[in-house]
């Protein structure tokens with residue numbers, strides 16, 4: 063095979079040499095860059111389409127599959143993303159707070175040039191949304207939490223120095239949602255939109271979620287603020303419930319809790335446990351919903367723990383810890399406890415009551431005696447009188 067291939071190549075070289083009277087070299091093979099390279103914004107708040115047309119004068123390379131090497135990035139970002147494609151378009155998400163720049167060249171694979179790969183020069187383009195309004199008028203401190211992988215809630219603060227008549231609007235989009243949609247349920251503070259409660263978002267995780275919060279004011283324009291994130295990375299689960307602490311023998315303790323209710327699969331949780339033995343506390347994590355711990359001293363009287371949950375690294379890149387659960391405790395010797403906190407005080411009180419009663423009784427007896435004595439005297443007087 064190699065021989066035949068070599069033969070054909072020699073034959074062609076010979077043919078070309080005779081035709082042009084010179085030795086061909088790959089340096090002479092040239093290809094043009096793609097035509098009409100542009101970045102198109104379909105209004106999806108950051109999901110842009112990079113598109114182009116084939117280069118001119120491709121006739122020399124008939125039967126060759128032409129490829130394109132595309133590089134793009136947000137202006138200011140350190141790295142270019144690189145894509146090699148045979149298509150005439152490519153789509154990806156960008157941060158529209160910044161500009162976008164891209165460049166592309168044509169690639170002629172080695173089999174088209176009888177030598178090494180040939181590239182065209184770069185064709186470049188850039189895109190940015192018209193920056194209306196002052197940078198300070200943007201909303202600040204955007205905070206979005208996807209509660210229990212179910213309810214998305216975002217809140218923000220006003221831009222700095224904006225006029226009191228300013229109000230904000232939130233728009234969102236993700237692949238699968240027909241069109242860019244405005245928030246339908248705003249959280250209002252003093253009549254201003256300061257947050258949004260999203261409706262149920264069907265198949266919206268593991269893909270880019272785009273948000274734009276812009277605004278309007280009679281007195282000056284408001285700079286829009288753009289956000290991109292993936293919903294599975296901002297999940298805040300419910301805290302675990304039904305904690306149980308079982309002391310199996312003098313050393314082993316079993317801690318157990320229930321998996322938080324809701325749509326999050328059991329395998330997606332990581333738990334953090336805070337365990338307290340008398341006065342010392344330590345923290346550990348596990349992906350199971352129970353754990354065995356060793357008691358450091360079989361004399362310890364108070365064992366307590368609490369748990370919180372988060373989505374683990376197998377299901378997301380990031381997450382938010384839930385609130386802590388209620389604390390569950392085990393108290394050493396229950397009889398000792400009852401003795402100290404109930405029986406002893408009870409005994410004291412009883413004794414006290416007894417002593418008081420005796421004293422009272424004694425006093426009463428003394429009193430009775432005196433009365434009786436006086437009566438007797440009176441009686442004896444009467445007798446004498448009769």
Ligand SMILES: *[C@@H]1O[C@H](CO)[C@@H](O)[C@H](O)[C@H]1NC(C)=O
Pocket residue numbers: 074078086091174175176
């Ligand atoms: C390369 O080879 C192809 C056929 O394999 C031939 O058509 C073409 O003219 C050659 N080009 C050069 C520059 O040698």
Ligand SMILES: *[C@@H]1O[C@H](CO)[C@@H](O)[C@H](O)[C@H]1NC(C)=O
Pocket residue numbers: 105231233242274276277278
């Ligand atoms: C805010 O953004 C949405 C979506 O891009 C757009 O339709 C709307 O006109 C913008 N509003 C203002 C006041 O710029």
Ligand SMILES: *[C@@H]1O[C@H](CO)[C@@H](O)[C@H](O)[C@H]1NC(C)=O
Pocket residue numbers: 312360361
């Ligand atoms: C504590 O453990 C040690 C050794 O395991 C044992 O000898 C001792 O009796 C235990 N004390 C109590 C109060 O259980």
